Amino acid sequence: MKEFTNANGAYLGSPGLNQEWLEKAQYALNSSNLKSWTAGIRFSQVPDMITSHLKSALLNSYLNSITQRLGEMDRDLLHKAHVIYCTDDRGNIRDLSLSPDVSERVDQHLCRFVMDLLDQGNVWEDAVRWYWNNSVIWTLEAMSQEFEQRTLSCMSERTWSKVYSKTLCYANAERFNSLFDIYAKNFVDLYLQSLQKEYLGPSRYSLVFYEEFLGLNAPAVGVQSILRPRMIKEKTSYLTTFSMAVYHQLRKAVAAQEFTLHDNRIWLSANLETPSGSSSGSAIFKSENDLLINSCQELTKGMNDETADVMDSICHLWLKKSTSSQEKIMIHADDILDLRGLLRQKNGHGQRGGYKAEWRDRIAAHMDLLNRLWINPAGINSFTLEEKAFIISESKNSPETGSKGDYIWEVRPGNPLVRDLQKGKRQTSILSKRVFELDPYRQAYEKRAARYFSWLWRSRQSRGHYLEPIRIPTLLNAIHLEYQRSRSAKIIERFEKMMDALKDKEIIAGWQYDRIYRNGQDWLDLKLVVEPPQAIIDQYAKIKSGTKPIKPPKSAGVSLNNLGEQLRKERLRRRLTQMQAAEAIGIDQTTVSKLELGRRSPDFQTARKIQQWFTTASI
The missing domain is CATH 3.30.1370 (Ribosomal Protein S8; Chain: A, domain 1)
Structure with missing residues (x-):
């Protein structure tokens, strides 16, 4: 491809292209094009390319690790079910490889992992931008061949953007695959470098890491169960927290900083009432020493969604550890940071130590804010005494001293929350741990x-x-x-x-x-x-419902016995959500939920549709 520069040496691409077009090509990647291209690349061959390179690199590294261990006379490795090898006349190991029957299992395992990895952050968008930028000269040349320069110059920015994106779509498969093969190799190289720094030190357990990563530790493969390191991608887990309406309203007020000055008082308040009447009263932000209103307003600026995370963490840990409604539990800042899923910092020996001091300081600041929260169940204008939302005090009985001992508190929910908890119905809920892992500022x-x-x-x-x-x-x-x-x-x-x-x-x-x-x-x-x-x-x-399950009526032709349970099993086997299954069957979304829970009896027409769906090919 012939290229040229102007008198000042600025790169202009190929003959017939100018700097203005190159700049337009950058601006053409607007949010609409980015979204469209992201969806397209996600369902292209790109994930398979990355999986292929990742599989090759990991298997080579794994076999090299085994070879190195064999050099140290660790012959127990040869008893692994997936390892095959030959020996020469002197008994030396040669032609070390993996059993062919594990190849498909590794493929499936890595395919799922790669898709999860690429769905994190902005990886797909970064790939689009990389391909867009590396195809700019070819695309502009194709446009100049199809349109006259005057025509391109007269186009509106929006039309020009559409033409550019459409032209780029027409890149032949060879060009597309060749370019993204380069991207896949670079992506895998960078990713393996990060793994090397994070997990693969000079340890015998690096072999276990590879087996976890490649899916070779599955029971069907026959690998012995030895030390299990922390998985790269943990299964979703759930925490138990409060779900009373007053707590939900309080948490919402804290996250969104809803506290305002009320009737020239010296404290700030937030309304906890709901239109349905399920929650009433007010939350009050103040200090026992009656801080000046300016100080209170400045302090509430530190409230955010991380403060709400600390609230949920306190409730979860208290529900887990306490034995009575008035018992305080001891909470360390690290307990809350653990729930956030943050990695501890490495010490001088390369081992995981504790968390950064500034992270602990942030938890301490949120604890201080929560300690200033009060609840008046009857509202700000009533004469009812308000009570603290959380009872928090620095622990004086902690065995730890020094900096770590400075981040330990004795905590329990306040009486307004405890009283609601003791009422019984729907007072706790489960919350995905991944909510804590979301960025409290950008997400x-x-x-x-x-x-x-x-x-x-x-x-x-x-x-x-x-x-x-x-x-x-x-x-x-x-x-x-x-x-x-x-x-x-x-x-x-x-x-x-x-x-x-x-x-x-x-x-x-x-x-x-x-x-x-x-x-x-x-x-x-x-x-x-x-x-x-x-x-x-x-x-x-598992929770007992207030509504009794409905017995299915007798019906000729279609068996309704356990139809909801059959529907649930078949849906999960096909890996469908309830919404997807409802659409495929042709029934209402809520009907699927009620049938699976045994809270609705299907009529004959609904049952027939479900039975027909059972007989269709598995998705």
Whole structure:
């Protein structure tokens, strides 16, 4: 490809191209094109390319590690079921390799891992930008061949962007695969370098790490179970926290800094009332020493979604450790940081030590804020005495001294929360641990939505109406995302990005609008259907419901015995969410939920549709 520069040596690409076009090519990657290309590349051959390079590199490293260990006369490695080899006349090991029957298992294991890895962060978007930038000259040349220079110059920015993206789409498969093969190799090289630094030190347990990573430790492969290091990607786990309406309102007020000055008082307050009356009263932010209002206002600026995380952490640890409603438990800042899933820092010997002092300081600051929270069950204007929301004091009986001893507290929820907890019904819920792992600043909306869904699903447990639609304004209010018509496109895009992130993190199983909308003007009239993960449905199914299961009526031709249980097993076997199964069967989304929970008896037509779906080919 012939290239040229101008008189000043600036790169202009190929003859017929100019600097203005090169700059336009950069701006052409707008949010719409980025979203479209991201979806396209995700379902292309790119993940397979990365998996192929990753598999080759890992298997070579694994076999090299085994060879090195054999050099140290560690012949026990040869008893692994997946290792095959030959020996020469002198008994030396040669032709060390893996059994062919494990290749498919490794492929499947790595395919799942690579897709999860690429779904994290902005990896897909980074890949699009890389391909976009590395194809710019070819694309501009193709455009110049199809259009005259005058035609291209007269195009609007939007039209030019569409033409550029469309031209890039027409790259032949050889060019596409060749370019992304380079990307895949570079990606794998960088990723393996990070693994080397993080996990693969000079230890015999590096072999175990490889076996975990490659899926060779599965029982069907016959690998012995030795030391299990921490997995790269842990299974989703759940924490137990409070779900009373007053706690949910308090947590929402803290996360969104809803505290304001009320009637010229010397403290700040937030309303805890709900339209349904399930929660009432006010939250008050003050100090026992009656700080000046300016000081209180300055302190509340430190409240955010991380403060709400600390609230949930306290409730989870207290529910787990306490034996009575008035018992205090000892909490270390590291206990809360552990729940966040943060890695401890390495010490001078390369081993995991403790957390950074500034991380612990942040937890201490949030503890101080929560210690200033009070609840007045009757509201700010009543004469009812307010009580502390959390009773927190620095531990004086801690065996630890020094800096670590400075981050230990004796804690319990305050009496208003404890009294509500003792009332019994739907006072605790489970919350995905991955909510704590979300960034409290850049993913604040994701955190708030996740907490709202956790509370909502627990509220709906008794009826099993998990898939009942939610009004868009209701959710916007819950996460404090203000809708502005002048910025409707950006707000809708941010909202949908939030929902996709929750799905990617498996905090929700799926989501969809109740109908198609044409533009932002009728978006607020939509409703959202959000499906909880199967683990939440299964957990809440164990709780005794206030409604009695309905006995299926006798029906000729179609057996209704255990139809809901059969439906659930078949749906999980096909790896479908309830929304996906409902769409495939042709029935309402809530019907699937009620049938699986045994809270609805199917009519003949519904049962026939389900039976027909059972007979279709497995998805």
